[in-house]
Amino acid sequence: MMHYDVIVIGMGLAGLMAAKTAAEGGKSVLLLGKGVGRAHMHTGCIDLLGYYPSGSSVSVENPFEFIGRLIEERPNHPYARVGIPDIRMALTSFLGLFDGQDYTYFSQGKKNTVTLTPAGCTRTTYLLPSTMAWGGIEDERDVLIVGFDGLKDFYSAYMAQNLNSLGKEGRLSFKARPISLPLSKFSARKTAPALVLARFFEEEGFRDRIGEAVRAELREEERVAFPAVLGVERSGKVRKELEEKLGTTVFEIPTLPPSVPGYRLFQAFKRHLQRNGVTVVMGFAVTEALLRNGTCSGVTVTCPPLQRTYSAEMFILATGSFFGGGLEAKGDRAVEPIFGLPVHQPASRDTWFGDRFFSDDPHPIAEFGVLVDERLNPIDEEGRAVVRNLHVAGSILSGSDPLREKSGGGIALSTGYKAGKGEFH
Amino acid sequence: MEMRTQVVIIGGGITGAGIARDLAQRGIEFILMEKGGLANGASGRNHGYLHSGARYTVNDPHAARECIQENRILKKIAPGCIEDTGGLFVSLPEDNRGFRNQFLKSCEEVEIPTRCLTPFQALELEPNLSPDITGAIEVPDGAIDPFLLVFANIEEAGRYGEEILTHTAVNRLIQSRDRITGVEASNIETGEPFTVGADFVINAAGAWADRVARLAGLSLPLEVSKGSMLVSNRRVSHRVIHRCRPPSDGDIVVPNHTVSILGTTSINTGELEKLSVEPGEVSFLIDEASKMLPSLKGARFIRAYAGVRPLFKSDSGGDSRELSRGFVLLDHELRDGVKNFITITGGKLVTFRLMAQRTVDLICEKMGREIPCKTHITPLEKLTRGGKGRGEYLKGLGQEAERGDAEIICDCELITRGELEQALAGLSLKGLREILHRTRLGKGTCQGAFCSYRLLGMLHAMGKAGAMDSNSQLKGFLEERWRGVRPVLWGDQLREHQFIEEIYLGILNLDKAK
Numbered sequence: 001m002m003h004y005d006v007i008v009i010g011m012g013l014a015g016l017m018a019a020k021t022a023a024e025g026g027k028s029v030l031l032l033g034k035g036v037g038r039a040h041m042h043t044g045c046i047d048l049l050g051y052y053p054s055g056s057s058v059s060v061e062n063p064f065e066f067i068g069r070l071i072e073e074r075p076n077h078p079y080a081r082v083g084i085p086d087i088r089m090a091l092t093s094f095l096g097l098f099d100g101q102d103y104t105y106f107s108q109g110k111k112n113t114v115t116l117t118p119a120g121c122t123r124t125t126y127l128l129p130s131t132m133a134w135g136g137i138e139d140e141r142d143v144l145i146v147g148f149d150g151l152k153d154f155y156s157a158y159m160a161q162n163l164n165s166l167g168k169e170g171r172l173s174f175k176a177r178p179i180s181l182p183l184s185k186f187s188a189r190k191t192a193p194a195l196v197l198a199r200f201f202e203e204e205g206f207r208d209r210i211g212e213a214v215r216a217e218l219r220e221e222e223r224v225a226f227p228a229v230l231g232v233e234r235s236g237k238v239r240k241e242l243e244e245k246l247g248t249t250v251f252e253i254p255t256l257p258p259s260v261p262g263y264r265l266f267q268a269f270k271r272h273l274q275r276n277g278v279t280v281v282m283g284f285a286v287t288e289a290l291l292r293n294g295t296c297s298g299v300t301v302t303c304p305p306l307q308r309t310y311s312a313e314m315f316i317l318a319t320g321s322f323f324g325g326g327l328e329a330k331g332d333r334a335v336e337p338i339f340g341l342p343v344h345q346p347a348s349r350d351t352w353f354g355d356r357f358f359s360d361d362p363h364p365i366a367e368f369g370v371l372v373d374e375r376l377n378p379i380d381e382e383g384r385a386v387v388r389n390l391h392v393a394g395s396i397l398s399g400s401d402p403l404r405e406k407s408g409g410g411i412a413l414s415t416g417y418k419a420g421k422g423e424f425h
Numbered sequence: 426m427e428m429r430t431q432v433v434i435i436g437g438g439i440t441g442a443g444i445a446r447d448l449a450q451r452g453i454e455f456i457l458m459e460k461g462g463l464a465n466g467a468s469g470r471n472h473g474y475l476h477s478g479a480r481y482t483v484n485d486p487h488a489a490r491e492c493i494q495e496n497r498i499l500k501k502i503a504p505g506c507i508e509d510t511g512g513l514f515v516s517l518p519e520d521n522r523g524f525r526n527q528f529l530k531s532c533e534e535v536e537i538p539t540r541c542l543t544p545f546q547a548l549e550l551e552p553n554l555s556p557d558i559t560g561a562i563e564v565p566d567g568a569i570d571p572f573l574l575v576f577a578n579i580e581e582a583g584r585y586g587e588e589i590l591t592h593t594a595v596n597r598l599i600q601s602r603d604r605i606t607g608v609e610a611s612n613i614e615t616g617e618p619f620t621v622g623a624d625f626v627i628n629a630a631g632a633w634a635d636r637v638a639r640l641a642g643l644s645l646p647l648e649v650s651k652g653s654m655l656v657s658n659r660r661v662s663h664r665v666i667h668r669c670r671p672p673s674d675g676d677i678v679v680p681n682h683t684v685s686i687l688g689t690t691s692i693n694t695g696e697l698e699k700l701s702v703e704p705g706e707v708s709f710l711i712d713e714a715s716k717m718l719p720s721l722k723g724a725r726f727i728r729a730y731a732g733v734r735p736l737f738k739s740d741s742g743g744d745s746r747e748l749s750r751g752f753v754l755l756d757h758e759l760r761d762g763v764k765n766f767i768t769i770t771g772g773k774l775v776t777f778r779l780m781a782q783r784t785v786d787l788i789c790e791k792m793g794r795e796i797p798c799k800t801h802i803t804p805l806e807k808l809t810r811g812g813k814g815r816g817e818y819l820k821g822l823g824q825e826a827e828r829g830d831a832e833i834i835c836d837c838e839l840i841t842r843g844e845l846e847q848a849l850a851g852l853s854l855k856g857l858r859e860i861l862h863r864t865r866l867g868k869g870t871c872q873g874a875f876c877s878y879r880l881l882g883m884l885h886a887m888g889k890a891g892a893m894d895s896n897s898q899l900k901g902f903l904e905e906r907w908r909g910v911r912p913v914l915w916g917d918q919l920r921e922h923q924f925i926e927e928i929y930l931g932i933l934n935l936d937k938a939k
Binding site: 120191353 | 704708831832833834842875878879881882883884885886888890894895896899900903904906907911914915916919920921922923924926927928930931932933934935936937938939
């Protein structure tokens with residue numbers, strides 16, 4: 001049996017961050033995950049706190065100020081378990097992943113940035129990849145939005161029309177104009193998913209041809225927006241070269257998933273972890289925890305016909321909510337399938353959801369999850385420890401509504417960081 | 426604004442659509458008014474089941490005869506929206522053998538062909554059937570796409586905005602002595618009122634027929650019963666599977682393209698607009714259907730929905746299943762002394778053409794003209810051309826993919842951009858919902874989560890979006906979708922739902938969009 005100091009289960013941001021922190025703390029770390037993780041399904045931005053309370057329609061300008069309020073008002077929220085100092089440390093540690101690189105992350109000081117979505121509305125986030133730097137709505141320069149016939153998850157005309165109607169309402173002060181380039185004119189393919197298109201952009205010839213075509217379409221615009229497909233490994237360079245060619249600033253707008261910026265983020269973590277000696281085993285689901293007297297000695301991964309057990313001193317569970325598989329909804333009950341941890345939830349299935357999909361009140365199910373103490377050790381409803389050498393991080397935790405608060409990235413990084421630091425009883 | 430026409434049809438379900446086509450064929454002018462979109466009521470909320478009539482032979486041989494006759498006609502005139510699956514009435518050990526024998530005998534009397542199968546033969550045809558079945562009877566049932574059927578009738582009948590007025594409320598029937606001289610209506614979106622003078626008014630409002638009759642000061646003994654249905658994410662049988670017992674709740678599973686539809690409950694209701702499916706109905710339908718098809722027990726369900734059946738009350742009253750499933754044509758001249766007002770209600774999807782024929786025959790009689798009906802011998806053009814099978818379709822898709830041309834917009838139902846562009850090309854836009862009903866878009870496992878955004882994107886790219894507020898359309902669609910998916914959110918369907926939330930709330934931020 002392979003033995004480690006720490007086994008982290010889950011390939012999302014929380015698991016990646018936990019593995020990074022534990023490895024940097026000198027621990028031997030095994031990271032296990034059944035798939036590529038949630039980062040690929042999001043924008044690539046790190047949301048910290050966009051709205052508080054979650055149903056509010058006015059976005060938060062200074063997230064730390066509101067996190068302070070949230071911690072006072074909602075003691076069971078994951079942020080309250082972590083505390084502001086560790087949230088800051090987690091973000092600093094995250095930014096360290098990109099030290100010395102031309103693709104990096106930034107924020108506008110302590111403030112949130114309001115940026116653009118592929119539906120042509122705005123969204124509030126905290127850390128942005130440098131390729132999205134010039135996409136904020138405070139910038140008043142007009143934008144040419146470039147789409148591709150053949151990329152089905154990004155539509156420049158749709159975006160532009162909606163942005164321009166926001167402009168008419170006085171909520172933006174720039175104009176957007178769409179163009180759509182037929183992919184078949186620039187490559188042998190008529191259609192390509194985002195990641196394939198991103199690889200095309202790594203080729204100088206393709207990039208040049210696109211640059212020429214866009215320059216020919218430019219009028220007064222000083223900004224050019226592309227879907228988030230500007231390269232995979234060398235995005236900083238790709239964007240810079242396009243800027244030089246066009247003589248404008250160039251920025252990316254997220255697409256529907258899978259997300260290229262999410263992929264870049266995952267790769268940055270993976271490279272860093274492997275350099276730091278973390279064993280990364282992907283594609284195997286953890287099916288069982290070996291528990292005895294409230295302590296875990298190992299976990300079993302199964303991928304028929306293979307079955308294998310790994311042992312460790314401590315474990316970190318960051319398997320996500322329902323989407324990630326960290327929680328499972330049986331007909332009338334939500335369960336945590338690996339450790340069998342208690343899941344905080346209402347008594348009856350009738351109250352899992354609200355009547356309306358878009359509702360200011362959170363759907364109760366959003367707050368389902370594992371209860372933890374201030375060390376992120378799992379506890380039951382009475383506050384008793386359940387598994388002593390286990391920490392829990394990320395969206396499997398109860399007490400938040402990350403999609404409406406726009407807090408998922410911050411919760412994942414900060415709880416992952418704290419779990420990876422490993423304070424145990 | 427004032428208009429004048431020969432006939433005003435109230436109701437844009439299959440009955441109204443069939444009448445419109447029949448009138449158009451016989452050269453009679455009409456205007457059809459519908460308060461929602463087309464196929465908004467029971468026509469768009471049913472199993473998509475093409476009755477052979479077998480289900481009614483025991484209790485209602487008259488309705489059964491109409492069904493089998495129309496079943497044969499529709500298979501000829503509209504093959505493009507029908508899948509000629511056949512059906513099996515299966516018996517379980519607890520089912521009464523007496524009913525089975527009676528069923529066979531009455532099918533023979535009504536001349537519905539049957540074939541008796543041993544359990545072994547039935548399982549060979551339908552391996553998902555319970556191994557406990559004691560026998561099965563094969564009948565000529567089928568599956569039908571009700572949306573395509575409504576749209577095909579409408580498209581042959583008239584043009585949007587001229588003869589076909591959707592999202593139009595009928596506010597008043599203008600009466601003068603023993604006649605209705607016209608209709609006061611208004612456009613629901615703009616509020617703009619207008620009147621239409623008419624020689625005849627046809628009430629084809631389905632479950633809403635009583636409300637329309639009240640506008641003429643009349644009332645109809647109409648009972649409305651809610652039926653809930655459940656859609657599984659894969660197709661569990663080739664044929665329609667029935668329980669061979671007296672009609673009751675949860676006794677049918679209809680294959681429909683790539684999914685199966687479990688039906689149905691029957692609950693009397695006064696509510697017509699906001700129908701919800703209760704959790705108890707969902708578990709009941711799964712329990713009952715899985716007695717016939719046990720693999721449904723652990724299946725993934727993608728949607729639940731409910732429709733309202735209008736049932737014309739006989740004097741005896743009683744259980745709504747006892748009421749006639751046949752149709753009722755009311756000449757209000759004879760019944761109430763209103764000379765030019767006709768109500769057509771009840772009936773089945775499969776008998777819509779016959780209902781239209783009888784209605785238009787009555788109008789011709791009142792006009793004193795003799796124009797023969799041709800709807801039973803004229804194919805529905807749209808539905809005879811596009812009738813290539815799924816196998817052919819997939820073969821074509823494979824070839825497109827090899828050429829690198831196939832851009833699949835709907836990953837669940839394999840609908841390509843080319844196919845969608847073709848569907849959108851000749852279409853005047855009537856909102857997202859109507860477009861979705863014209864294709865299989867939004868009917869697969871993800872229930873439109875990916876493709877509704879893509880569809881809007883394509884509309885913009887094609888310059889067909891006009892001044893449409895796409896994000897409101899998208900939000901409206903997701904809100905309606907929510908009513909259907911909410912009752913079935915557990916297991917994998919809940920996982921997918923969280924992904925969908927991630928897209929619309931996390932990435933697009935639509936929850937915060939005005």
